[in-house]
Amino acid sequence: MPVVDGVELPETPLLDELEKGPWPSFVKEIKKTAIEQEKAMKAGKKIKLPGAAKGLLKVLELAYKDKRTHWKHGGIVSVIGYGGGVIGRYCDLEDQIPEVWHFHTIRINMPAGWFYTTKALRTICDVWEKWGSGLTNFHGSTGDIILLGTRTEYLQPCANALAYADQLYGGVPFDIGGSGSDLRTPSACMGPALCEFACYDTLKACYEFTMRYQNELHRPMWPYKFKIKCSGCPNDCVAAKARSDFAIIGTWKDEIQIDQEAVREYAKVIDIEEHVVKKCPTKAISWDGKELKINNRECIRCMHCINVLPKALKPGKERGATILIGGKAPFVDGAIIGWVAVPFIPENELIEKCCEMLEAIWEWWDEEGKFRERVGELIWRKGMDEFLKVINQKADVRMVYAPRNNPFIFWRELNE
């Protein structure tokens, strides 16, 4: 057995191969946890789950050898008052590796935009050193902080430790995130905190939705999951279009703001014709060497020219967002990128309009949705006409690439 700093590690010849190479190694992270947590315990720190990281090394080495997982699903969600946020896991090698027999995950609701103080991050570390494996993910796919691996009996104390972190750890309190048939933890791009492209306050919107819908987030009651993501502009850095049922994409309606002097500065270092004019998808831009002209009637606000010339071009002043509905991964009816449900909501009405719409959608989906049917699939089953009534929107040509190519229209109102 290899011994590091007085700590015995299991033999892991296959995993050791993944310590090689320049990219940071997750195997090193697991080993480091095994070593440091044991050292901390020997130094007198309270640690409830010693050896968990070591156990994970053993399980993972076997997974690599056997080319299969050694985890089984558990359904337990033992945080009082909550129906989500914990993913139950049991190892199928209880006799061999009792340290990770229980290895449940806890999802922690991250701050909007993934901004942290070191005090907040240290809170997570202190709590998880004591009550869990010491292993984390920054971050999970939906955006939560993932605490990987603890036992059933430590779930509630761990949640309490995080909730009372200010009193118990001198830290920052954290709440549990979503899982199961509930509102998943909403997420947002860095938005106006750092980015000049943000067409609305993504962090504020994300925080508002999260706080207003704590009940929906913590007490699953729907047919399936529901995700909200906030992107400040059509570049969509949080992939809201593909990864959320309700994507709020910042955009604008009026003219792109141009600083001609700044364009001329850029022209000294790059070829405006090559980098900007030729790449415009609607050929809405011209450049005569002195002045950049944009035909805003033709502009589709794709962001390319603004991305290339951030000092010279800015989104217009009439800002807001487009709502896309239905984005999701493939199961069951195939992968979906969300599609336009509302072409434009002005920034000052955005949060309230979104809330009205979300509540109407949830009411409808909760009533009509089948088990495991995401809202996009329900719309396919019921039709856009019904959905538009639910969200109180008129049909708009911006909702489609093209009108239907068949005349098989259901004239329901004439055939009641």
Place this chain on the structure above:
Amino acid sequence: MTEEINKEELKQKILEHLAKKPWQVRDLAKVLRVKKKELDKIVQELIAEGKAAYWSSGSTTYVTTKEKLEEMEKKRSGT
């Protein structure tokens, strides 16, 4: 008063069903011919009383009795 009694009866009935298997509330609502929203509320009360509990597949969530949950977890955690 009668409403209270009916509610207690309904709660009992719900628990009998939940004791058999984990349920999606929407399915149980159909079986019991209760509005799903009403049932959501009652199930929340049962959970708060510690009689019912969530069981989650990770992607979807079910409700069952506390005893059934413990039995299920015991079965699946065993080797």
Place this chain on the structure above:
Amino acid sequence: MVAQEVEKEPEETLQPKTDFGPPHYEIMLHPVVKKNYGKWAYHEAVRPGVIKRVAESGDVIYTVRFGTPRLLSIYTVREICEIADKYCDGYLRFTSRHNVEFILTDPDKIEPLIKEVQEKLGFPCGGTRDTTNAKYCLSNIIHTQGWVHCHTPATDASGIVKSVMDELYDYFTDYKLPAQCRISLACCANMCGAVHASDISIVGVHRKVPKIDDDAVRRTCEIPSTVAACPTGALKPDMKRKTVVLDKDKCMYCGNCYTMCPGMPIFDPDNDGVAILVAGKVSDARYPPQLSKVVVPWIGNNPPRWPEVVQTIKKILETWATHAEKYERIAEWVHRIGWERFFELTGLEFTEKLIDDYKRTPYIYASYRTSAAFRW
């Protein structure tokens, strides 16, 4: 015998507190970020990994980005904190693609910070772009849990990501690409990390239906809920034998039944592996968002380093990087040259498995506008 009362920790006796939500983002913002919130004027690329952001007030912030393995030890997170205290007044952020970003106000601290992070943590600086000059770093790979924590994965996640990024390391740390390229990995087709709109996606696929262990089903399972969990109705109860039967033609290998019932595992060491998809995107820039398309139906799992997967990804990436014009992402490049040329140039084989025969996605979907790009 009465068990000795163990002294309880305060965490074990406190009344649970619920629904208080995440910490407010405002307390997490660097004072200069907070001061200039919503008032940023422009940004420019300083070097790979470093972006200078200038506010209307004239204030300047530098964000310095490092790739992480996503799976982080709390002891690493504490080291990250020490560095952030030393260089950034205790403020930092993570990106949507598992990178950590330090927030600096003093440009003289950039190089020392990069050096210290490299030495102490081994995290590479990079992953950004210089859009003005059409020079791009490869983004970090977003990924799922795999064999580290999932019960239905068809492959590992972290191991493949590590192996691919080792091979493509220089693409992360340097501007070597003509356009944005986002690689993503989901360890099964359930895609808890939705990777269906990525330039290159690696997706774990099962190829065999779950193995029903009748005895284990009897011991461990709720038959009605197991049957109900099947999204395609492929499972039926067998009341007589107290087990379930499976219609193999209906099964789509999702593993939902295994979630409900440990008696019917979906994993299969010889038949699990990954599919490779390309040409997806979510940004509206130039060309509308696209779903990724399958170009390799299956490569078997070959741990610990999946050399066949790594070489295939590298081949696709380098073929594209060589042939694409400036700003042309894989989707746009293929749109210009055609799939015939894509298969010719990459040397990948086109087989009948790549012709769509999945009938559940309705035809109507093709006409819906999956983009916020339109005229007013």
